[in-house]
Amino acid sequence: MSLEAALENANAPIGSLVEALGSDGRIDVASIPRGALDWAIAEAASAHPERRFVVIAADLEEAYRHESNLRFLLSHQGADVLLFTASDTSALLDVVPDRRAEMQRMAVLAQLAEEQPWRVLIVPAPALVRRVPPVDQVKSGLVWIEIAQQMERDDLIRRLSELGYLRVPLVEDRGTFSARGALVDVFGPDATLPVRIELDDNLVSRIRRFNPDDQKTADEIDSLQLSAAREVPDTPDGIARAKTAVRELCDEMNMPTLRARELVAELDRGSGALTSNALLPAYFDRLDTLFDYLPKDLRLVLSDPLAIATSVRTEQQHAADEHAARRDRPTFDLSAYYMSEEELTQRLLGYPAMVSHRLAVHGAAGDDEGPIIAAFAQPGDTLIRVSASDQQPLISELRAQKGHGDRGLQPLADQLREWTEQGVRVFLVGRTQHQADRLVDLLKSYGVAGRILDEMALGELRDGFVLWSEGVAYVTEEEIFGSRVRQRRSQRQTRRQQQRFLEDLRELGPGDFVVHVDHGVGKYLGLQHKELSLTAMDRLHGRTAQTVEVMVVEYAGGDKLFVPATRLGVIQKFKGGEGHQPKLDRLGGTTFGTKKGRVHRAVQQMAEELLKLYAERTAVRRQ
Template identity: 40%
Template sequence: MNVALPTDRDLVSVEQLASRVLAGSPGQPTRVVGAAGGVTALVVRRLMASSSRPVVAIAPTLERAHALVGDLGFVLDPSARIRFFDPGEQSPYADAVPDRRAAQRRLATLFELTRLTEEPAAVVIPAPALARKVVPKERVRARSLLLELASEIERDELIRKLSDGGYLRVPLVEDPGTFSVRGALLDVWGPGAPDPVRIELDGDLVASMKGFDPDDQRSKDELEQLHLPPAREAGFDDQSLDLARDRLRDLCDAVNYPSTKTRALIDDLLMGRAVFGADGFLPAFGDLAPLGDQLPDDAVIVVEEPSAVSEALDAELERAESDAFAKSDEPSFPPEAFFVEREAVDRWLAQHLAVGLCNAPIFGGTEGALQNLAAVDDDTPSLGTRDQTELSRTLAAARAEGGHAASLGPLVASIESFREAGLRVVLTARSTTQAERLATMLRHRDLEVELLECDFDRAPLLSPPRGQPTVIVAVGPLERGLVAPAEGLSLITEEEIFGARSHRRRAKKPGRRKAQQMLEDLRSLAIGDHVVHVDHGIGRYEGLIHRDVGGHTVDLLVVSYAGGDKLYLPVYRLNQVHKFRGGDGDPKLDRLGGQSFARTKKRAKKKVRRIADHLLKLYAERQAAVGEATPAIDDEYRAFEATFPFEETEDQARAIDDVNADLELPRPMDRLVCGDVGFGKTEVALRAAFRVAMSGRQVAVLCPTTVLAQQHKLTFDGRFAGYPISVRV
């Protein structure tokens, strides 16, 4: 494999490029070609290491912006701050319900942008965002709150500020952008925060601030400071509402909108209702400002593929004009209320240090700052990098021809080529399980492999000495591999080896799910419903009351029992009760402090003991049965499971491990795998079937319906393609 990229241009390293950029001046951009794959992240990393300036990276599309965030997450230290502004793909003229969570993510990022001078960071922006106007930083800062431990604030004033900032008052905080009040306790979940915070007030003094788990309500570490960005882009203070009322009325009068519809529209928007097309009226609450104006004046701008960024920007502005024309006979703001002119983007870019990263040279005009970044000449240097497309195609062809394990041969050959050229080879995986799987397969091919998990030093890894013999397998979110001869580095992602994978959100722990189910159970309670207390038995739920206890207001659940007795249970002991789920008819109430519930529990325990004795005998007989053990896991199986197009959930991985352990025992397997639809049970069966079939035995899969049998056949055919396994119905 030819490692070097053929070029007759001067070859520069990432470090040399960063020095040229920082030594330049605004309006005189630096250009470079041969910038492919994940090299943008390496450039951003070097700029951040060489200067205290914030770095703003602009990608052509939303997809490539997400990829760049992943690349930065791998090359930067875990403590580095990465900010991503997502403008959303929805036009402000679309008749759609506003996405409250998306708006909160934008506001959280805008708030963080106001603090970049305090905490330098990398900011990633897709090209369409440059065309958008956003809530100005002055309004974001004015509508944000900073609470400090031992500071003073009146409870009612805090409630008013949260309401003006767009926070919703709810009985129980479960989502970002909401708050609840219970006497001296105030729970609030700010946009962008990982968890809600419980604030305890002692009069007007902030006595404590602790994060807590929204599922089980358990407190976490205490906080010294709490930043709360606004939760809605529209302001709901009196001044903003008065301005919105006047602007909306003028907007409707301009198109002779019926007065009844005008009043309804104004009422809905001023009340904060999520009506269709509400995002299109955001300028009524205050003028918006260009996104570029929210970024630090001393920021260094890195533009990935400037020509593609220019095209994406033009396309966004053309779409804005088209969408605005389609709404011209309805109340709507003109495009300039939401979008900036193309020339304004060029003027903003010309005021900063900027570098254009082009993969291939483009010779053309230099009109405007963006085009100027893309227009290279014969003297433009090259980074000499290339992506791993060639390797990815070679491995895909090998998998198609000889099965998944067949790709290991070409992969090892490529690794040897990189090493012979003096490059350090780093392979990345998104999970520790996948990294260990990959490392094991490479070690079986006589390669010396070092496994690095999440917390490792990036500096020696990405700035290596040449001729490093060890192959590195590292856990990280790298999206795009590359070959960088000038850096002495070759990065290869797991997707480039095994094919594309979908990445699921991490599932909640079972304990959290149980707590969540318990809370949902209690939220469905109505006065008069029957509940069961862990000690006192069956009672009747009478509602929630507030009592002053030691100068603090405490929420209490009231449960009545036989004889008119009542139990007052603090809400922080919710885990002691659950809703009664017996048969038809009303159950008999237990007596508070009586023995009837204790006797019921005793009888139940005896029945459970008899069932347990029977099960123990049954399982002892099954353990004595003799079966045939399946051969141990080999690289063929590891390559097969590595190509699973999803990341295994924690429970799914545990089920697979347990089934594999059963297969290697000399007795029949006796295991039941349970899970909801879509939780990955079929993959557990697929891997077990693969091991048994590849050992020369038959596998039968029983299905309840013919349709499901046909569906499973298609799934098995797809996963077993390239292997000598026949699938029939």
């Protein structure tokens, strides 16, 4: 969009939107780009330090983009930007939730429950509608440790186990702890580094953070707070409460006694029970909503109410289907797991809202469109249109230019010159210093002004934008070069590679060590036949499970990975010195990824040194 078109369509500068965000009235804004919306929120957070903001996105991908934008735009303030993600599984499936995602959610709930400082919270709509553990339970799960505090070592170990921390020989991953004599190492769910707690009898004498790779001390601290790692409490009282509630459900549905006993016995595993996810309401008197954690002095930002309403309805429809398919298993009412759309709308209306309309709909909403659309889709008396635009025209030109020789960045260079002539200050944003330097070198060959290249910024801004009234433009690396795409390995292997792979498999026997491309070193236990799990809808339609042959690989802690025979290419036999016994990696841990990262950096450094040496030799020959 050109300067003239942007100013013609606008009826207010974006500064007026920033000012309005500090008030308590409803705000309706139309067709504002995502990056410009986040800029306005960041500016409002700076101008109104007493105000906090909750951004509601339609889905997780949009939430991630808002998070990246706001972290970049608020980085100079050091303001806390929180992301509360939706669970990776349905609340009604008999599965253990992903541990890392669950820890991240619990860390956010703990920060909200303790009323610790934060400025912006981003929530995808599916996460907002799902109920969460009670505020009191999350508060009671917090552990405070400080220097000179009286603390029994065994009490600390028991407490960490009850909060869902895994006891391991060596702390390397979040949500784990180890105890060796008077030393207790703990890696909190949201911590950047693990801590080592030193006890002198029953007195905390020292607390220090350390690097998990080399175990060396990073710094010392006076106190720390640890939050629960799992939603399900592993306390005797919590498990006893769940058993009582599940027995009552089994009696109500006349479940056979033997099957009911097996189900109740499974609950003794606490957070490791396969049924703990679907029976979460059994552990508490009631579940809360995210709104119960939020303060009253905040402003909601609804990014596209039409998309939010669609996302909520989709989530609730999936939940209703899963609930209907659990007729043969103990299950609570659907309202125990999810809010209804009506309840969600009433909670939303309790806060001042800014509604960002991607498409402004005028006229009354129909009865079948739902309460969210009825409450928020229709703009109020005043609809703000700001003079802002995204970078979509530039992106289209860059993509079209890719197939026309080596001048692929010519549209960018031309646009930068045009903005400069219009008095617009331009910021190019790169993810890393290496990528920023690369972009600067490329643009120098196009004759781009040095003052633009000198203002190259680093960060994870995802959505560029132009604020014509402010005379500012941002262009991201992703918009210039395209989205980052993970390179896939070629599915075609050479005959020699296939032959080597088959030879490795023939030599493989139970007890041999293998290496998985993602999870690292494990122990091969043999081949098994496994039935594929059925979805709730499959069970509802009476479908039978299929059987597949899998390779069983055991990792540290006894965790097992089942690799289908169709994907054996991700496994290879471990090759080391004769008699060498490698250390098993932890399934889902970060140790193997860290090792691969170190090797990658070492190889890259070696390649750079070889290139430098080659260049020096070439220069000497020319002389």
